[in-house]
Amino acid sequence: MKIPSQVEHCIRELAAGGGTLNCYIYDTRPMRGKIAHLAAIMPEGVEIFYAMKANPHPAFLKAALEGGARGIEIASLGEAEKAVAAGFAPDQLIYTGPGKSMEELHWGVEQGIRTIHIESLLEAHRLDAICAELGKTQAALLPTNADFDIHEAQTKFSGGSKKFGVDEEKLGDVLPQILALPCLRFRGLHVYAASGVLNVVDLLKNCELVFDMARRIERDYQGVVCDIIDFGGGFGVDYLETGHDFDPDAYAAGLQKLIDRYGFAGRTFFLELGRYLAADSGWFCTEIIDIKESRGKKQVICAGGINHFRRPAALAINHPMAIVRMHRPSWFDGQEKVRDEAVYFGGPLCTGADKLANNVLVKAADVGDIAVFGYAGAYGLTMSNMEFLSHGRPEEIVIGE
Numbered sequence: 093m094k095i096p097s098q099v100e101h102c103i104r105e106l107a108a109g110g111g112t113l114n115c116y117i118y119d120t121r122p123m124r125g126k127i128a129h130l131a132a133i134m135p136e137g138v139e140i141f142y143a144m145k146a147n148p149h150p151a152f153l154k155a156a157l158e159g160g161a162r163g164i165e166i167a168s169l170g171e172a173e174k175a176v177a178a179g180f181a182p183d184q185l186i187y188t189g190p191g192k193s194m195e196e197l198h199w200g201v202e203q204g205i206r207t208i209h210i211e212s213l214l215e216a217h218r219l220d221a222i223c224a225e226l227g228k229t230q231a232a233l234l235p236t237n238a239d240f241d242i243h244e245a246q247t248k249f250s251g252g253s254k255k256f257g258v259d260e261e262k263l264g265d266v267l268p269q270i271l272a273l274p275c276l277r278f279r280g281l282h283v284y285a286a287s288g289v290l291n292v293v294d295l296l297k298n299c300e301l302v303f304d305m306a307r308r309i310e311r312d313y314q315g316v317v318c319d320i321i322d323f324g325g326g327f328g329v330d331y332l333e334t335g336h337d338f339d340p341d342a343y344a345a346g347l348q349k350l351i352d353r354y355g356f357a358g359r360t361f362f363l364e365l366g367r368y369l370a371a372d373s374g375w376f377c378t379e380i381i382d383i384k385e386s387r388g389k390k391q392v393i394c395a396g397g398i399n400h401f402r403r404p405a406a407l408a409i410n411h412p413m414a415i416v417r418m419h420r421p422s423w424f425d426g427q428e429k430v431r432d433e434a435v436y437f438g439g440p441l442c443t444g445a446d447k448l449a450n451n452v453l454v455k456a457a458d459v460g461d462i463a464v465f466g467y468a469g470a471y472g473l474t475m476s477n478m479e480f481l482s483h484g485r486p487e488e489i490v491i492g493e
């Protein structure tokens with residue numbers, strides 16, 4: 093991985109200030125560029141929402157707002173409040189995710205958010221009751237657990253038994269009951285197959301499948317139109333640096349062909365993207381505190397571990413990384429160092445699970461150098477075990493917007 097010069101410059105400035113370096117550095121210009129590019133290439137009717145679970149930091153919300161995202165995909169009241177504080181209007185919010193509380197549903201209806209994605213029949217009944225109480229109607233999408241599995245995805249949201257949405261084969265039973273609820277306005281389907289998908293063909297297969305489902309519904313239920321179709325997120329990033337990144341242009345071209353083939357022009361298509369928009373706008377930078385040799389392998393211990401950057405351990409993959417050399421003096425003769433070898437990077441937590449990376453080939457690293465992990469703008473601090481062992485919170489530094 094090549095560390096951008098502005099990131100390295102920031103690291104050197106921070107290091108010069110003294111203290112142990114352990115922080116996220118954000119530059120959201122790549123995210124703005126990606127939103128602008130997607131807006132330019134996607135077929136008519138496609139709306140880009142930022143899935144803020146990827147990174148709820150205000151700089152990322154600002155990049156989404158100013159970069160031209162249509163809105164924010166929220167999955168909690170806490171996210172809703174942050175999105176509104178960042179300047180998004182309630183009608184720019186779409187509310188997904190299982191297990192919404194009565195308070196959360198109430199807030200959504202009262203504020204008039206764009207769509208609420210009803211995860212179960214019970215949630216539909218709760219939502220309908222709240223709407224009746226408030227004298228309002230609510231646009232709703234139906235998340236569907238399609239009988240479709242993208243094998244190579246990092247995380248799967250459909251296929252098999254899932255906590256997300258309603259099983260595709262139960263639609264015939266569930267949909268008429270939802271259509272009968274007086275305060276819900278059924279607008280269409282939400283089928284999110286998987287996250288971290290690099291293969292455009294797989295994601296387009298998901299789109300085709302949803303189009304088939306929409307057609308079946310419209311054939312079976314007179315007067316019902318799926319005028320909004322939400323494909324979820326899922327655009328991947330090349331964590332393993334294989335050189336084969338997700339190709340948004342191929343996706344856009346493929347989606348246009350599908351829209352034409354199904355005669356679905358004039359409808360609205362949601363994309364709720366997290367990882368693809370945010371990942372390359374952040375770096376996790378953590379100082380090497382100790383290096384030890386243990387039974388033939390170097391153990392490199394950093395200031396922050398899964399408490400600050402949990403994703404590599406949680407998903408069992410290495411993020412791209414590089415070392416910023418600091419050339420600090422040794423504490424004693426014979427102090428361990430790393431030279432042209434494959435090593436383990438861990439944090440300071442007292443658990444074997446505290447892994448940042450394993451078997452990473454490193455040219456040179458010494459105690460006091462800074463390990464920099466790339467693609468850390470998405471699912472970095474936000475999905476970490478911050479409280480475990482009560483270390484402090486790493487600073488989040490914004491160097492470019």
Ligand SMILES: Cc1ncc(COP(=O)(O)O)c(C=O)c1O
Pocket residue numbers: 143145146165188189284286287288324325326327364365366367368
């Ligand atoms: C409902 C929903 N939408 C969007 C996303 C964002 O997915 P991604 O980061 O793969 O784009 C997620 C991620 O878990 C999700 O659960």
